[in-house]
Amino acid sequence: MSYTNVEVAQVVAISQNHAIGKNNELPWHISADLKHFKQLTDGGIVIMGRKTFESMGSKPLPNRTNFVITTNFDYQADFDNVIIFHNLDDALTQASSLAHGKALDTIWIIGGEKVFEQAMLFTDRLEITHVDTVIDGADAFYPAIPNDFVKTNASEKMRDEKSDLAFEFVTYQKRTTN
Incomplete structure (x- = not known):
């Protein structure tokens, strides 16, 4: 576990060309994927960028603590379960502290592109x-x-019945080096 003994995991749906968004929206609607996402993150801590938060209608995901990262120091969200941060390190530090307090094993990184890239080192x-x-x-x-x-x-x-898109859920684990 790489961030103060709390696992950092990324959850994302990607296309063959690694697309995750188009016009600040998901490029597909796959019901089973949304259920999978909810099952993994429900009750936990999710970290996302401002654009990802706004793509969800600027509303927090229910039954989760939502950490939103933005470089805009005036940015506000008027929800009890949304906490604004201005960099990933501060968000991860607070998330790991909260995870310890709530006895959670995992912090979830849920997007977007910049947050996924920055968090890869800790994932x-x-x-x-x-x-x-x-x-x-x-x-x-x-x-x-x-x-x-x-x-x-x-x-x-x-295969998703509505979109006819084929998909699979895959777990990748970082190799530990001793």
Whole structure:
């Protein structure tokens, strides 16, 4: 566990070309992926960038403590379960302290592109939904999965009935070096 004995995990759905967003929205709607996301993060601490927060209608995810990172020092969100930070280090420090207090094992990084990139150094686990499509015109992308992450689990390939998109849930764990 890499951040004061609390696991840092990223949860994201990505296309074949690593797209995660288009026009500040998810490029697909896959019901099973949204349920998977909720199951993983429910009751926990989620860290996201301002654009990700705004893409959710500037409303916090219910039953989670929402940490929002922005460089705008005047940015405010009027919700009890939303805490604003101005850099990832401060958010991770506070999240790990809160996680210890709540006996949580994991802090969830939920996007967007810049936050995923910055958090990779501290990340222990990736929970990636690989969506079998290419998104043309995407404007937010997930970084390349670093070589020190190894696939440890994968679901069977599934197909979303509404969108007809094929997808699978894959877990990658960072190799520990001794």
